[in-house]
Amino acid sequence: MVSDSLRARVGELAVRVNGEVEESLGELELTVNDRYAVEALTSAKNFADVPCDFLHDLCGMDLEDHLEVVYQLSSLRGPQRLRIIARVERDNPVIDSATPLWKGADFLEREAFDMFGIQFRGHPNLKRIYMWDDFEGHPMRKDYVVESHEQRAVMRVRKEGE
Numbered sequence: 001m002v003s004d005s006l007r008a009r010v011g012e013l014a015v016r017v018n019g020e021v022e023e024s025l026g027e028l029e030l031t032v033n034d035r036y037a038v039e040a041l042t043s044a045k046n047f048a049d050v051p052c053d054f055l056h057d058l059c060g061m062d063l064e065d066h067l068e069v070v071y072q073l074s075s076l077r078g079p080q081r082l083r084i085i086a087r088v089e090r091d092n093p094v095i096d097s098a099t100p101l102w103k104g105a106d107f108l109e110r111e112a113f114d115m116f117g118i119q120f121r122g123h124p125n126l127k128r129i130y131m132w133d134d135f136e137g138h139p140m141r142k143d144y145v146v147e148s149h150e151q152r153a154v155m156r157v158r159k160e161g162e
Contacts, residue, residue, distance in 0.1 A: 002028050006050040006080045013043050029083045034095040037069065037086035041101055044073055044082055051075055052082040058098065058108035060116035062142045067093050067116055088118060097123040115140035 017036035052073035097120040098105040117138035
């Protein structure tokens, strides 16, 4: 259940950052454009009476026409939970890093970078975390091309000298 105080704070924040608020599965969701993400996160972290000061998770999502970064927040001092969703352009997926707010965002942002190709501006060490350095593409994007079953079934043999 969402408290009236949190609902009011998120509503005020939505007006400031041109966001949209809705309730989903008993939690508030604030959707913003990428340029407002850090402002929304900073404000939510510092809500006076209902701070959402703990970053539980951060992940990327591919919705075909755009990408999203989803931040799952809660409080260390209360039951409030908030989901902030930042829309990111598909062709130029760049958003400011949340690592200045939460050091724990480091590996989560690296995962979103590796799997979806989302660039986190200001990240202290943005590099692949799962895939090898010269891996091409981002495997969780819907436009990622996967080999057919037939191609995978063929044994690949290295030529001598490779």
